[in-house]
Amino acid sequence: MDAPSTIGDRSTSDVVVRLRTQDGRDEWIYCHSNILVEKSKYFADRLSENWPTCQILDSRNCVEVYCQESDFDHHVNVLRLLYVVIDGSVDDLWNGVKNAIGILRVAIELGCPKIVTACVSYLEAVPWEESEEEEILKIIPGLGSQVEPILARLQPVNPSAIRGIFISTLQFAMSSPPSLMNDLKSSAQEQLEYMVTEDDDAPLLIADDDIKSQIKDCVCRLFSRFNNLLEALLCEPTESAGEAGKIELFQSYLADFSWACQLLTKLEIMREFVNSWVDVSDKIVKVMQSSIAVEETKAKLKVVEVVAKVLEAIGYGTVILPTAKRLHMVKVWLPFVRVTKPLIDSIITNDEDCLEFKIDSELWQSLESTFVSIILALPSADQAEILTEWLGNEHVQYPDLTEAFEVWCYRSKVAKRRLSILGGDHHLTNTL
Structure with a gap:
């Protein structure tokens, strides 16, 4: 029996590549x-009688193959693989x-079907980086059924599967798992937001009424658990053994609320969230005031982040609330914010490296502008009451309501003249 041929064996070779x-x-x-000839269509054509050949070196045939420098080693590897039995035993090559x-890429150019099949089997079974995936997509078009295993990893998922994973992820993201799973929950929240975001590509999921209903139900359950926690914190003394764990859970809920606001804003379904937040606002402030723990500052910072998003929805008409509720939100959160900002500023001043307490200055500015917008949309008498309290408060610098004060002064001065054309002068005189 003849010994198997070996690449590079000059004594037995009859062709030079x-x-x-x-x-x-x-x-x-x-x-x-x-x-x-057996394993490459390219070489089969080049070595056929129909292709002119050049005889060199002891009458051996010579086939010249020109390639890019970046593909040189790949050509060598393909030639070596032609000598290997491609039966799944070359996974380590x-x-x-x-x-x-x-x-x-080279196997396709040289027409080596067994190597192509082996490459496809390998690539289908291993993870890719994004740049590698893009390179694969440049190569496989037009290869037909043999690349179907790779294409199966790249095909869009059917809509029902997308809905299923979205709802499952949503339920987990708005649950209250142990703190050890916080990183996993944060990742789930990020992916949910990504799925409904339109960037260079269309959203992975278009939220219909059913999806929005599912989200609202999850938010409702989240607020229910949060309200139960608030009741527990208000009923138990701050020195109780379980207080630290409850405060940690409290902060976790606030982080979930902050994320939920982003998702709900994208989907334009903030109404239920805002109304639920209005309902628990008094309890939140009482909890903040009753605790003496230093860690409460972190919670206060999270509260400010959520309050800013809720008040923005109210102040700019995203969610329409009755006058009484809007006035209530100002009276509850204006004092809280004006006391919290100096507290956080003092921590940052004393410890400039304390990143956990740093908050974007644009958030404070946005919150201030939102308060002005909400106040100016209230009845003038309520505006006067709020401005009077503001001017007599030691924290007059923030929020700075100067703009609201100037607008109130102007409107009050011209009110009689403006409203006289409506025949309401008598009523106006009695109300001002």
Whole structure:
């Protein structure tokens, strides 16, 4: 029985493959025509009688192959793989996805179906980086059924599967798992927001009425658990053994609320959230005032972040509330914010490296502007009451209601003249 042929064995080879690049790289590889012809359509054509050949070096045939410098090593690897039985036993020869992609590209050019199949099997079974996936997508179009395993990983998921994973992820993201799972929950929240965000690509999921209803139900259950926690915190003394755990859970709820606001704002369904927040606002402030724990400052910071988003929805008409509720929100949160800002500022001043207490200055400015907008939309008598309290408060610098004060003064001065045309002068005189 004849010994198996070995690439590079000059004593038995009958053809030389001469690899050349435009950069002058030139390498002669001693091969065997029976292997090249059997396993490569390119070499089968080049070594056929219909293709003119050049006889060199002891009458051996020579096939010149020109390639790019970046593909030179891949050509060598393909020639070596032609000598390997491709039956699934070469999984350790690819040396990573990047190398396998290069081999696949050359195998396609040289018409080596067994190597192409082996490359596809390998690539389908291993993880890719994004850049590698893009390279794969440049290569596989037009290869037909043999690349279906790879395409199966890239095909869009059917809508029902997307809905299923969205709802499952939503329920987990708005649950209250143990603190050890916080990173997992944060990741789930990020992916939910990503799924409904329109960027360079269309959203993965268009939220219909059913999806929005599911989200509202989850928010409702979240507020129910939060309200139960508030009741517990208000009923138990702050020195109780379980207080620290409840405060940690309290902060977790606030983080969930902050994220939920972003999702609900994108989907334009903030109404239920705002109304629920209005209902628990008094309890939240009482909890903040009753605790003496230093860690409460973190909770206060989270409260401010959520309050800013809720008041923004109210102040700019995203959610329409009755006058009484809007006035209530100002009376509850204006004092809280004006006391909390100096507290956080003092911590940052004393410890400039304390990143956990740093808050975007634009948030404070936005919150101030929102208060002005809400106040100016209240009845003038309520505005007067709020402004009077503001001017006599030691924290007059923030929120700065100067703009609201100036507008109130102007409106009050011109009110009689403006409203006299409506025949309401008598009523106006009695109310001002």
